[in-house]
Amino acid sequence: MGRLSSVLLKGVGVLVLALIVLSVVGTIVGIALSVVAAVLSVIVSLAIMGLFALAVVGLFSVLSGRSSPAEETDSERQSTDQPDPEERLRSRYVAGELEDEEFEWELERLLADEQRGRTGSGRASGYTTGNETRRLRDR
Numbered sequence: 652m653g654r655l656s657s658v659l660l661k662g663v664g665v666l667v668l669a670l671i672v673l674s675v676v677g678t679i680v681g682i683a684l685s686v687v688a689a690v691l692s693v694i695v696s697l698a699i700m701g702l703f704a705l706a707v708v709g710l711f712s713v714l715s716g717r718s719s720p721a722e723e724t725d726s727e728r729q730s731t732d733q734p735d736p737e738e739r740l741r742s743r744y745v746a747g748e749l750e751d752e753e754f755e756w757e758l759e760r761l762l763a764d765e766q767r768g769r770t771g772s773g774r775a776s777g778y779t780t781g782n783e784t785r786r787l788r789d790r
Contacts, residue, residue, distance in 0.1 A: 652658065736761050737758070737761055740757050740758060741760060
């Protein structure tokens with residue numbers, strides 16, 4: 652019986668060793684799956700929180716009544732894009748459309764209009780520009 656008990660003892664030892672190895676491998680796989688589940692949980696939570704934040708911002712912008720720049724009308728865009736009369740006059744002078752005397756006369760007229768509280772263009776105030784005067788003379 653000595654030999655049989657030795658073989659049985661070795662068999663039981665191998666079986667116990669196999670069970671220990673399998674339990675270690677199972678534990679490692681379980682830990683890895685737990686880490687993967689935790690990472691996925693964080694990603695999903697962040698995505699949901701981001702969507703919630705976007706919904707709150709969108710709701711706030713709708714309730715506050717502000718419009719985005721893309722929703723501006725053409726007239727609003729033109730009113731913000733138009734330079735003031737002095738800037739238009741300077742650009743015309745730089746472009747060579749006005750001579751020195753015409754530029755000085757128009758600038759004095761604009762400054763006088765601003766002092767009186769009028770900021771309209773030359774046509775609205777009854778004045779004609781140098782180019783318009785030349786066009787009228789050419790007719």
